[in-house]
Amino acid sequence: MLIRRAGPFTANDVTDETLYLNRREWMVGAAALVLMPGEGEAATPQGQALTATRNEALSLQETPTKFEAATTYNNFYEFGVNKEDPARLAGTLKPRPWAVQVDGLVHKPKTYDIDELLRLAPLEERVYSLRCVEGWSMVIPWIGYPLAALLRRVEPTGKARYVEFTTLLDPSQFPAQRPSFFGFSLEWPYVEGLRLDEALHPLTLLTVGMYGRVLPNQNGAPVRVIVPWKYGFKSAKSLVRIRAVADEPKTSWNRAAPQEYGFYSNVNPAVDHPRWSQATERRIGEFRRRPTLPFNGYGDQVASLYAGLDLKKHY
Numbered sequence: 087m088l089i090r091r092a093g094p095f096t097a098n099d100v101t102d103e104t105l106y107l108n109r110r111e112w113m114v115g116a117a118a119l120v121l122m123p124g125e126g127e128a129a130t131p132q133g134q135a136l137t138a139t140r141n142e143a144l145s146l147q148e149t150p151t152k153f154e155a156a157t158t159y160n161n162f163y164e165f166g167v168n169k170e171d172p173a174r175l176a177g178t179l180k181p182r183p184w185a186v187q188v189d190g191l192v193h194k195p196k197t198y199d200i201d202e203l204l205r206l207a208p209l210e211e212r213v214y215s216l217r218c219v220e221g222w223s224m225v226i227p228w229i230g231y232p233l234a235a236l237l238r239r240v241e242p243t244g245k246a247r248y249v250e251f252t253t254l255l256d257p258s259q260f261p262a263q264r265p266s267f268f269g270f271s272l273e274w275p276y277v278e279g280l281r282l283d284e285a286l287h288p289l290t291l292l293t294v295g296m297y298g299r300v301l302p303n304q305n306g307a308p309v310r311v312i313v314p315w316k317y318g319f320k321s322a323k324s325l326v327r328i329r330a331v332a333d334e335p336k337t338s339w340n341r342a343a344p345q346e347y348g349f350y351s352n353v354n355p356a357v358d359h360p361r362w363s364q365a366t367e368r369r370i371g372e373f374r375r376r377p378t379l380p381f382n383g384y385g386d387q388v389a390s391l392y393a394g395l396d397l398k399k400h401y
């Protein structure tokens with residue numbers, strides 16, 4: 087199934103692969119030099135290539151956002167509030183060794199080493215757009231596999247109705263988690279959640295890479311979730327725990343500002359954020375704003391999950 091999006095495109099819109107790879111390699115190298123000065127050992131696999139097969143049916147036919155923009159304009163509050171903070175500071179994050187605890191209301195709880203997690207299911211490349219609640223969006227070739235593949239391994243019990251995602255809590259790796267940090271801060275660790283059926287939806291991607299490489303630290307290395315029909319903040323980064331639970335998880339943004347950030351946070355141009363409109367968005371790299379689509383354009387696949395639910399109330 088092809089996802090139809092606004093805006094004509096041609097084969098010429100696609101970045102020349104060789105140019106793109108060269109530029110990317112250069113940038114990854116440059117980033118490593120800038121971010122990890124003086125580190126003796128290569129403790130992280132930053133920049134390592136990841137082979138994945140493009141899932142054409144679930145990929146947008148749009149030119150991806152430039153790698154440089156996608157890795158230098160980030161929200162990752164554990165590094166600070168400014169968009170450039172994550173790229174500048176993320177060298178302190180160590181994506182190896184790394185383990186992800188998958189537990190809660192499941193028959194077979196297990197703590198996965200990240201390298202085992204990477205091999206659990208065939209890696210796919212999926213070009214998704216990510217719509218941030220702030221009114222911008224990007225188009226990113228993510229690499230991963232359906233979160234459902236992992237959840238089915240651990241066998242959620244009949245009592246499991248939601249899935250909670252928790253980001254690493256470690257002030258030595260995340261400056262904004264230090265008590266001495268000065269500036270806006272959330273309650274740590276960062277927690278997000280989905281209903282179990284949302285988590286099991288085939289579009290929900292357990293994500294380990296982007297642009298043919300492992301995830302850069304600033305994009306949530308070594309593993310995050312991507313939920314393309316929801317505002318970007320639902321797609322929690324650098325996960326250490328995925329837990330099946332009975333009740334709606336208490337999520338970080340909902341705790342911080344419940345009137346502004348609901349649990350569902352489906353992209354919805356008809357429901358404004360209390361402080362700004364959600365009707366349009368700016369794709370990073372473009373000048374003109376474009377209309378925001380319900381469910382970020384994935385309505386055909388996901389609207390049925392919300393049949394009978396008042397999406398104005400459950401924003």
Ligand code: MTE
Pocket residue numbers: 156159160161162163164216217218219224253276304305306317318319320321322323324
């Ligand atoms: N995950 C954690 N742990 N911390 C964060 O601050 N920011 C969210 C989301 N996941 C965030 C997070 C927001 S607001 C967005 S828009 C996306 O990550 C941005 O993902 P990107 O930097 O890969 O584009």
